[in-house]
Amino acid sequence: FQLLRQLRLGLASGEIVPHYQPLMDLRTGQIIGFEALARWQHPVDGLLLPAAFIDGLEEPDIAQALTGVMISGVIEDIAEWRKAGFATHVSVNVTAFDLRQPDFAEDLDAQLRAGGVESRQFTIEVTETTVLSRDTERISQTLSQLRQLGLSVSLDDFGTGFASLSHLLSLPADSLKIDRSFTRDVETNSKTRAIVRSVVTLAAALDLDVVAEGIETRAQLDALGALGCNIVQGYFVAEPMAGHDVMAFMRRST
Numbered sequence: 001f002q003l004l005r006q007l008r009l010g011l012a013s014g015e016i017v018p019h020y021q022p023l024m025d026l027r028t029g030q031i032i033g034f035e036a037l038a039r040w041q042h043p044v045d046g047l048l049l050p051a052a053f054i055d056g057l058e059e060p061d062i063a064q065a066l067t068g069v070m071i072s073g074v075i076e077d078i079a080e081w082r083k084a085g086f087a088t089h090v091s092v093n094v095t096a097f098d099l100r101q102p103d104f105a106e107d108l109d110a111q112l113r114a115g116g117v118e119s120r121q122f123t124i125e126v127t128e129t130t131v132l133s134r135d136t137e138r139i140s141q142t143l144s145q146l147r148q149l150g151l152s153v154s155l156d157d158f159g160t161g162f163a164s165l166s167h168l169l170s171l172p173a174d175s176l177k178i179d180r181s182f183t184r185d186v187e188t189n190s191k192t193r194a195i196v197r198s199v200v201t202l203a204a205a206l207d208l209d210v211v212a213e214g215i216e217t218r219a220q221l222d223a224l225g226a227l228g229c230n231i232v233q234g235y236f237v238a239e240p241m242a243g244h245d246v247m248a249f250m251r252r253s254t
């Protein structure tokens, strides 16, 4: 309970900030956007990763406060980058608690407008566990609304839960992210390759983009490219970085 109390205080006092990990298009080598990942700048313990505070996401008020802080932080960073003449795409992770709120899509749209961010610059990432928790109908509806407003929806950690593919693929989405557990051994395990190949085929048939996560080596990148997966994210491209380091990263990478 000590942690949850500290987390609530930290959220309220701006200690939790977005860091950014780039997504790269393999075909062009271009950085096509970033995933925002929460980092806690703890006054005593230093920079904490979500693993240290992920339990807090079971608490509805904390989960929603985190999403709020992340969304407003991303909007501020996008405005900062815009001053330097740089526009990019950012995806933000949200929870089932957020997507059950009837006004989530409308509120987010209003916030984006107020911050001068275009809806097509924004993606909402949801895990399969999130979308298949209770109130799936309500959650699907919110995702549809977001897409109608011009935002994109990405299915994170794809293939790690127990949902049927048909169920998952009927969700309103624009892309799916193949989990690190598959990309890790894609060059060495032919079964993993078969799974990735079939996910890529299904995604193409349903007009979904595919992002492979957790790419750490050139060999993994080449193996995924050969399987038709064109967008990659992982330490091989770059580790998550603070918002103020993104401009310098972009200058180095072009």
Ligand code: G
Binding pocket: 036, 037, 038, 049, 050, 051, 054, 057, 066, 067, 070, 093, 094, 095, 240
């Ligand atoms: O780098 P990484 O340790 O940042 O993230 C670990 C896990 O925490 C991932 O599953 C990621 O989806 C989740 N996560 C990171 N940032 C956020 C966030 O802002 N909101 C939510 N809900 N989950 C996040």
Ligand code: G
Binding pocket: 021, 037, 093, 156, 157, 180, 213, 214, 215, 216, 233, 234, 235, 236, 240
């Ligand atoms: O939202 P999601 O579960 O996809 O969050 C991505 C998580 O994976 C974050 O914790 C991020 O820091 C981490 N991550 C990103 N790239 C790599 C990578 O190449 N290798 C490993 N081991 N972890 C990564």
Ligand code: MN
Binding pocket: 035, 093, 125, 156
């Ligand atoms: Mn994610």
Ligand code: NA
Binding pocket: 156, 157, 158, 177, 178, 179, 180, 213
């Ligand atoms: Na993932």
